[in-house]
Amino acid sequence: MRIGELARRAGTTTRTLRYYESRGLLPARRAENGYRTYDESDLRLLQQIRTLQDFGFDLEETRPFVDCLRAGHPAGDACPASLDVYRRKLAELDGLIGQLQSIRAEVAARLTLATETPEPRCEFGGTP
Helix, strand or coil: CCHHHHHHHHCCCHHHHHHHHHCCCCCCCECCCCCECCCHHHHHHHHHHHHHHHCCCCHHHHHHHHHHHHCCCCCCCCCHHHHHHHHHHHHHHHHHHHHHHHHHHHHHHHHHHHHHCCCCCCCCCCCC
16 A cells, blocks of 8 residues: 555554655655555554554654554563563553652641631632
8 A cells, every 4th residue: 555545554654654754664665666665564563553653652752652562462462572662661650650649638737728718818819
């Protein structure tokens, strides 16, 4: 298939596909007429990249998954390097969740303190 069809089927743009090609994530095969050509395996690569990006993975983090698919594995997460990326991403997410829980607890404590004060601390155009 040509680049326009691949972009349409993958739900992306031809510009994005050219960018992925420039980054070495998408193969750069050309027909005799000079047009880029792609097959179903390229669509699978793109679907893997897009799924991971939807999960918050940056483009470089998708590389081991793409390499795994290119090596002939049925899934991009069947290789040790892909599993390592999953582990790093989970650790990163756990850290972010911990930070957010701390911030939430602090905001909740301040709200509780503010609402337990019997008199308003300031006035700004409202009734005291």
